[in-house]
Amino acid sequence: MTTSRTPFARRYLPAPPWRDRKGAFSPLKAAVLGLLGTPAALLLVAFAAGGLGAEPVERLQDEAGRWAVRFLLLSLAITPLRLLWRWNRLILVRRMVGLAALGYALGHLAAYAALEDWVLAKVAGEIATRFYLTLGAAALVGLIGLGLTSTDAAVRRLGAARWQALHRASYVVAPLAVTHVFLQTRLDPxxxxxxxxxxxxxxxxxxxxxxxxxxxxxxxxxxxxxxxxxxxxxxxxxxxxxxxxxxxxxxxxxxxxxxxxxxxxxxxxxxxxxxxxxxxxxxxxxxxxxxxxxx
Ligand code: HEM
Structure with missing residues (x-):
């Protein structure tokens, strides 16, 4: 089933995330969207209900960081799995998974800033002086760059070859994020x-x-x-x-x-x-x- 989107909307506005490029409903995209949003929904419900323990914001920070890095790895898995499984339609969800990783990482940073009472100068100072935070920030900057250049308009502007070269940066962003996780581990790595x-x-x-x-x-x-x-x-x-x-x-x-x-x-x-x-x-x-x- 295709939508009645006008040619203007089709050219300039992003399609709803559950629709494919032709505007048809995509069960694959809808299912993946649901999966990506589930941890956030459960966390927010638990947070509102007071079910996140004695340090709820710290728990939010940890869980958001965990899902960010998991979805980052999942986004890297899409292309190899597409080839291994001979399932080309998997490419439809790559951008969505990458953006979910970015969303969770921003949530992780927001929770961290909240723990620092939103004193942004202190947040910046900590990032500049603690190596594991510097690595996390570098990974986040990389994720933001990838997110900003993942729109159709950005792909058109950059051209396919340059866009692909730029998006190889995800192979640097992911090791940075994993090293950040490794270095902050205190007891059990x-x-x-x-x-x-x-x-x-x-x-x-x-x-x-x-x-x-x-x-x-x-x-x-x-x-x-x-x-x-x-x-x-x-x-x-x-x-x-x-x-x-x-x-x-x-x-x-x-x-x-x-x-x-x-x-x-x-x-x-x-x-x-x-x-x-x-x-x-x-x-x-x-x-x-x-x-x-x-x-
Ligand atoms: C400016 C950027 C970032 C800051 C300031 C930051 C801050 C932190 C802090 C303070 C912790 C330690 C939490 C604790 O002591 O329990 C932490 C842990 C963690 N961070 Fe980040 N982070 C950043 C970016 C990222 C990114 C980009 C990712 C993933 C893509 C990420 C994933 C994680 C994970 C998985 C943990 C471990 C959570 C746990 O299991 O307890 N962080 N981060």
């Missing part, structure tokens, strides 16, 4: 290792595709195995350096289910289903049987 493992897989897929010109399910699997092993090794090296525990014991903890799921397992749970779908969808369809020659 598990979530930061999961983010780093998934990011490593996504970056490796990008590099593989640039080198090989194509992305197969087998490549996805090989790189997933490397990302899972790299996460286990990275975590073990981190705790070895921090507490001096033997590396072998730290690696063996990955095999002990009673210690809870280690980050490497979380990475496996996140990326292997995507690879499995790639194997199912990427399988070549059976070639038509040759016709029997007429007797």
């Amino acid at each position: 598990s979530e930061a290792f999961v983010l780093a493992g998934v990011l490593a897989w996504l970056l490796a897929l990008r590099i593989w595709r640039a080198r090989a010109g194509t992305l197969t399910a087998t490549a996805g699997l090989v790189l997933a195995a490397a990302a899972i092993a790299g996460t286990a090794l990275g975590e073990a090296v981190f705790f070895h350096a921090k507490f001096g525990a033997p590396l072998v014991n730290l690696l063996a903890a990955n095999l002990d289910a009673t210690a809870g799921l280690r980050p490497a397992w979380w990475v496996a749970w996140l990326v292997l289903p995507a690879v499995a779908v790639a194997f199912v969808r990427g399988r070549p369809t059976a070639a038509p049987r040759p016709r029997r020659a007429a007797a």
Whole structure:
């Protein structure tokens, strides 16, 4: 079903986010929009109902930051998944996911400013002097730049090639954001290792595709195995350096289910289903049987 938008509106006004470029209702876009908005809606309802604990604004800050970085990684996953799953329509939601990451990151910053009683000079001073905040701010500036240049008008103005080159900046923004998360971790860096493992897989897929010109399910699997092993090794090296525990014991903890799921397992749970779908969808369809020659 197409809309009755005028040619002026179609040219100059953004289409509602649940409609595709032709103005038709897109169930995919509507579903993704709902998914992206759900954490914000739940958080705001819980906040209004006083359900966010003793430090509600701090909780808002943490949760908004978490969703920002998750959606940032999801936006980076769209292109590789589109190729691995041979599902071109996935591209329809890439901009929406990136803008959601930006929205949550701005919410995260707003909550931080609220915690600092909106004394913006203090916020700026903290950002300038605390390295992990400087990295977070650099990631946010990058996200804002990507957001501002993601409109159709900006794409037209820049031209496809320059726009694509500019949007490769997301491959810098995401490591900045993940490093920001890692450095602010005080007790348990598990979530930061999961983010780093998934990011490593996504970056490796990008590099593989640039080198090989194509992305197969087998490549996805090989790189997933490397990302899972790299996460286990990275975590073990981190705790070895921090507490001096033997590396072998730290690696063996990955095999002990009673210690809870280690980050490497979380990475496996996140990326292997995507690879499995790639194997199912990427399988070549059976070639038509040759016709029997007429007797
Ligand atoms: C000017 C920009 C930013 C500022 C001032 C800022 C500030 C902070 C602060 C103060 C914390 C520590 C919270 C605590 O101690 O509990 C934090 C954590 C965090 N930030 Fe940021 N941040 C910024 C940008 C970003 C961006 C761009 C992202 C993601 C794309 C992000 C994601 C996170 C995450 C995931 C955490 C950890 C939350 C948790 O699990 O507790 N931040 N940030």
